[in-house]
Amino acid sequence: MKPAPFDYAAPRSIGEAVALLADPDRDAKVLAGGQSLIPMLGMRLARPELLVDVTRVPGLDRLHVDGAGALHVGASVRQARVAADPDVRAGWPLLADAIGLIGHPPIRHRGTLCGSLVHHDPAAELPAAALALDARLVVEGPRGRRTVPAAEFFVATFQTAVEPDELLVEAVFDRTPPRGAAFAELARRHGDFATVGAAVLLERAADGTVRSARVVFCGAGSTPVRLPAAEDALTGTDAGEAALAAAAAAVHAHLEPGDDVHASAEYRREAAAHLLVRACTEAWERA
Amino acid sequence: MNRPATPPLAEPSGWHDVRLTVNGTEVAAQVESRLLLGDLLRDRLGLTGTHLGCEHGVCGACTVLVDGEPVRACLTLAVQCDGADLRTVESLAPGDAPLTGVQRAFHECHGMQCGFCTPGFVMTATALTERADRPSDAEVADALSGHLCRCTGYRNIRRAVRQALDERFGE
Numbered sequence: 001m002k003p004a005p006f007d008y009a010a011p012r013s014i015g016e017a018v019a020l021l022a023d024p025d026r027d028a029k030v031l032a033g034g035q036s037l038i039p040m041l042g043m044r045l046a047r048p049e050l051l052v053d054v055t056r057v058p059g060l061d062r063l064h065v066d067g068a069g070a071l072h073v074g075a076s077v078r079q080a081r082v083a084a085d086p087d088v089r090a091g092w093p094l095l096a097d098a099i100g101l102i103g104h105p106p107i108r109h110r111g112t113l114c115g116s117l118v119h120h121d122p123a124a125e126l127p128a129a130a131l132a133l134d135a136r137l138v139v140e141g142p143r144g145r146r147t148v149p150a151a152e153f154f155v156a157t158f159q160t161a162v163e164p165d166e167l168l169v170e171a172v173f174d175r176t177p178p179r180g181a182a183f184a185e186l187a188r189r190h191g192d193f194a195t196v197g198a199a200v201l202l203e204r205a206a207d208g209t210v211r212s213a214r215v216v217f218c219g220a221g222s223t224p225v226r227l228p229a230a231e232d233a234l235t236g237t238d239a240g241e242a243a244l245a246a247a248a249a250a251v252h253a254h255l256e257p258g259d260d261v262h263a264s265a266e267y268r269r270e271a272a273a274h275l276l277v278r279a280c281t282e283a284w285e286r287a
Numbered sequence: 288m289n290r291p292a293t294p295p296l297a298e299p300s301g302w303h304d305v306r307l308t309v310n311g312t313e314v315a316a317q318v319e320s321r322l323l324l325g326d327l328l329r330d331r332l333g334l335t336g337t338h339l340g341c342e343h344g345v346c347g348a349c350t351v352l353v354d355g356e357p358v359r360a361c362l363t364l365a366v367q368c369d370g371a372d373l374r375t376v377e378s379l380a381p382g383d384a385p386l387t388g389v390q391r392a393f394h395e396c397h398g399m400q401c402g403f404c405t406p407g408f409v410m411t412a413t414a415l416t417e418r419a420d421r422p423s424d425a426e427v428a429d430a431l432s433g434h435l436c437r438c439t440g441y442r443n444i445r446r447a448v449r450q451a452l453d454e455r456f457g458e
Contacts, residue, residue: 001342001361007301008320008366031367038362039343041321051320053367080356104433105411106350106357190432 003041010053014060014140014169020052022142022165028052030167032076035103035111036119054167062170065091069175073113075168079126080108092173093286094133094181094199098125101183103191114168117153120160120223123193125183127154128218131226132199133173141166154223177211179203180287184279185218186271188262194219196257196268200279202239204287210234215247217272220257229254230276239284247280248273305369309334310378318365325349325360327368328375336376336406340435347434350407351375357414357430376406379413389413389451398447400438408434412448421456 007026011017021028029048031037032055040046054060055076062074065087073082082088083099095113102108102116102125116126117137130137135150139162148161155161162168185197196219205211213234217225229250237243257268301320306313309332318327325342328334328351340348342361349360352374379387386394389412399405411430415422422430427448436444 002323002326003321005301006320008303008364010366010369031364034364034367035344035359035362038323038364042323042343042361055367100429103344104347105430106347106359106433107344107362109353109356110358110363 001039001042003038004044004047006041006048007050008053009050010056012056012058014057014167017052017054017057017167018141018165020050021167023050026050028164030054030075030115030118032115033078033111034115035107036115036121060169063088071173071175073171073173075114075170076112077114078109079111079113079116080105082113083108091175092133092181094129094183094201095126095173097181097183098129098199101125101185101187101191101194101197107191114171117171118160118162118168120154120158121193122154122157122222122224123195123197123219125185125194125197125199125218128197128199128216128224129183130171130173131224132201132214132216133176136172136174137161138169138172139166140169145169147172151226157222176201177203178287179212179214180283180285182279182282182286184275184282186275195263196220196272196275198272198275198279200276200283202234202280202283202287204284208238210237210239210243210284215276217255217257217276220255220268220272222258225255225257227251227254234280239280244277244280248277251276303366303369305366307368307370308372310374310381316365320364320366322365323361324351324353324358324363324365324368324373327365328360328373334375334377338403338406340403345435346404347407347411348404350410350434352410352414355414355417357411374410374413376409379409387413388454389416389447392447392451392454393444396443396447396450398440398444400436400440404434404436408436408444408448412451415448416451416455421452427452 026049028050031051031053060074060076063077079099083096131150137148179201185194199216201214203212213231215227215230230247233246233250251273259265338348340346344362
């Protein structure tokens with residue numbers, strides 16, 4: 001399983017990277033960690049003429065919290081580094097949880113958070129986490145820099161709002177009120193992509209009820225799927241048995257996953273309802 | 288003299304000069320863009336201790352340490368490693384040097400069967416013993432789950448890793 005020939009460039013600035021991506025004569029693709037791209041090259045599912053390695057661009061390896069309390073994750077920041085970061089674990093534990101479910105430690109050492117978002121396998125954990133956290137995705141290309149909200153970023157399977165001549169420069173996660181977070185998934189083997197998974201964020205009000213809820217599924221459509229009906233079923237409740245049953249019922253009523261070789265839609269819906277209950281229970285304990 | 292011809296360049300600018308450190312030795316090599324790290328190690332440098340199994344990142348047999356962290360040599364291009372410090376299983380007990388704690392533990396606990404997957408397991412275990420603090424049982428299980436032993440010899444492998452960690456961090 002060897003890749004077809006391609007050229008490789010390691011630009012030293014964002015401008016240089018974008019110029020390479022925008023070259024009309026060559027079909028170029030961004031390479032960061034390569035943990036999804038290199039298998040695709042090996043199986044010859046992808047045959048770009050040029051790989052633009054962005055891991056040597058100064059500044060793209062920045063992982064920091066800005067003055068307003070927002071977390072910035074640069075294009076070349078490895079997943080393992082995000083998951084181990086004390087600021088991330090304290091303020092955005094859903095990211096650490098989601099990354100813990102990706103592949104195995106060697107994959108997470110090389111793979112990048114931004115790479116996983118742009119690759120956008122709809123069964124992957126990080127796109128669901130980014131949608132749940134309302135990430136802002138900063139994209140730069142020949143037409144300048146723009147910021148895309150996560151809700152508009154994921155377009156279809158393996159397709160995002162990033163154009164072929166653009167680079168996802170960083171993902172920004174705003175500071176939010178303290179919330180309990182949990183990610184539960186069903187996978188055929190440990191470390192595999194999820195058959196279906198649920199990301200949950202629950203905010204606890206002073207009177208002990210759910211002030212706000214966020215529910216997003218992966219593996220349930222061609223993009224991560226937010227389920228407002230389940231969020232509504234949880235908001236204002238004590239997150240007890242009745243509320244969880246109502247949230248599970250909302251999954252059965254509103255989630256429309258597809259059929260594939262791994263699972264039928266019916267099986268996915270049933271599993272998603274169970275995973276939601278599990279993730280809610282865990283998130284509420286942490287809220 | 289009969290000399291094998293240089294293969295035609297598949298792409299005009301697809302060759303790169305890389306410098307890296309492999310098992311403590313500086314290496315300078317010209318590599319094609321698409322050359323995978325596992326193939327650089329095995330075919331170009333003759334370090335055949337690193338085994339290639341599935342070649343798409345699932346089995347873990349090709350795991351080597353890049354800048355101290357375990358990575359899949361089959362999911363890494365050689366050119367990406369320019370400037371990196373690489374360690375393969377050959378680095379552990381070169382020549383007549385005594386076995387490392389991890390190697391000894393694998394030997395004493397019989398942490399291998401056919402041995403094909405062993406270099407990957409040993410390099411992952413080596414990285415675990417090089418951490419500042421003892422990894423938790425969950426972290427050890429997570430690390431070992433990234434390796435497939437087709438002889439299903441996990442019981443002894445887990446015992447070996449536990450012994451190596453006990454020796455390194457105390458019981």
